[in-house]
Amino acid sequence: MFGSLMPKEGVEMSKKCTVGKCALCGRESIELMQSHIIPKLVYTRVKTYQNSRFRNFLDFNQLYQDGEKKPMLCHECEEFFSKYEVEFTNKFLDKYLSNNKQTLVPQYNGIKNYILTVSWRILYDDLFVYNSFSDTHLRSTYEFLEKRLRKYLNQIRTDNVEVCAADTFEEIKGESFGEMIALYEEAVFNSLLESLKNIESYIFTLKELGYSDKVITLLDSFILGYSYNSGDNRKFVIFSMYKGLVISTIYWNDRTIFFPGDLKQFLLSLNCKKTLKLSLKQEIDCVLSQIKEAYPKNQEILNSNNTREKLENRYKNAKKQK
Numbered sequence: 001m002f003g004s005l006m007p008k009e010g011v012e013m014s015k016k017c018t019v020g021k022c023a024l025c026g027r028e029s030i031e032l033m034q035s036h037i038i039p040k041l042v043y044t045r046v047k048t049y050q051n052s053r054f055r056n057f058l059d060f061n062q063l064y065q066d067g068e069k070k071p072m073l074c075h076e077c078e079e080f081f082s083k084y085e086v087e088f089t090n091k092f093l094d095k096y097l098s099n100n101k102q103t104l105v106p107q108y109n110g111i112k113n114y115i116l117t118v119s120w121r122i123l124y125d126d127l128f129v130y131n132s133f134s135d136t137h138l139r140s141t142y143e144f145l146e147k148r149l150r151k152y153l154n155q156i157r158t159d160n161v162e163v164c165a166a167d168t169f170e171e172i173k174g175e176s177f178g179e180m181i182a183l184y185e186e187a188v189f190n191s192l193l194e195s196l197k198n199i200e201s202y203i204f205t206l207k208e209l210g211y212s213d214k215v216i217t218l219l220d221s222f223i224l225g226y227s228y229n230s231g232d233n234r235k236f237v238i239f240s241m242y243k244g245l246v247i248s249t250i251y252w253n254d255r256t257i258f259f260p261g262d263l264k265q266f267l268l269s270l271n272c273k274k275t276l277k278l279s280l281k282q283e284i285d286c287v288l289s290q291i292k293e294a295y296p297k298n299q300e301i302l303n304s305n306n307t308r309e310k311l312e313n314r315y316k317n318a319k320k321q322k
C-alpha cells in the first residue's frame with residue numbers, strides 16, 4: 001500500500017541513475033526511470049500549492065517531492081504509458097475537475113487501458129517492492145493477476161520493443177508431477193492471448209459510494225492506492241483514490257469454491273458492481289480509521305517548531321493552484 005497527503009516541506013530526491021530489469025517489458029540491464037505509481041499528471045492536479053510537496057499520510061516524516069517514485073520502467077515503457085496518461089487527463093480528469101467534481105463525465109473509449117496501466121503498477125509495487133501478502137496463500141493469485149495484466153499491456157503496445165517473457169517457470173526442469181503441470185500451464189498461458197476474462201475496471205465517485213460532503217472534503221488532498229481482497233477470496237481489487245474518484249480494477253476469482261455462512265455472505269460473494277461498491281466502501285472506511293489513528297502523531301510533526309517555520313516561509317509567497 002502507498003499513499004500520500006498533500007502538504008508540504010521536504011528534501012530533494014537524489015537523481016542517481018539505476019540500471020536493472022524493466023518491470024513491464026522484462027529487458028535486463030537497462031536504464032530505469034524514476035517511475036510514478038500514480039501518474040505525475042494526476043499528482044500535479046492534486047496539489048493545492050505550486051511548490052508544495054507530498055507526505056506519507058500515515059507518517060508525515062516521509063516526504064516525496066512530487067509523488068512517490070521508484071526505479072521501475074525503461075524509457076520506452078514510460079513513453080508507452082504516458083500516451084494513456086495524457087489521454088486520460090485530457091479526455092476525462094480535467095473535464096471532471098472543471099465540473100466541480102460532482103458527477104462523472106462520460107468515459108471515453110479506451111479509458112480501461114489507462115486504468116489497467118495504473119492498476120498494474122500498484123499491484124507490481126505491492127508485490128515486488130513492498131512484498132505484500134508474502135505470508136499468505138493469496139500471493140499466488142495476486143502474482144497470477146499481475147502476470148495477466150502485464151501480458152495484456154505488452155500485448156496492446158504498438159512500439160517495437162521486444163518483450164522478454166522471461167519468467168521463473170523456465171527454471172523448472174519438469175522433474176516432478178507438480179512441476180510438469182506448472183510447465184504445461186505456463187505453455188498454455190504463453191500460447192494464448194490475454195482476454196481479460198473476469199477482470200473489469202470501474203470508476204466511482206466517493207459520493208456514489210455513499211460518503212458525505214464532509215468526508216469527501218477531508219479526503220480531497222489525499223492520494224493513495226493499493227490492492228486488497230474480500231474475505232471470501234472471490235474479489236481481488238486494485239484501486240486508487242484521489243479528488244473524490246475511486247478508480248478500480250477487479251478480478252472475480254472463480255477458482256475458489258466458497259461456502260457462504262448465511263444469505264448476507266452469499267449476496268456479498270456475487271460478481272456484480274454492487275458488491276464491488278460495498279467492498280470498496282469497507283476498504284475506504286478502514287483507510288479513514290487509519291488516518292484518524294495517525295492524526296495526533298502527524299499533527300505533532302506539523303506543529304514542531306522546525307516544520308512550522310519552514311512551512312510558513314514556504315507559503316508566504318506561494319502561488320495557490322486553481
Ligand SMILES: [Zn+2]
Pocket residue numbers: 022023024025026027073074075076077
Ligand atoms: Zn521496458
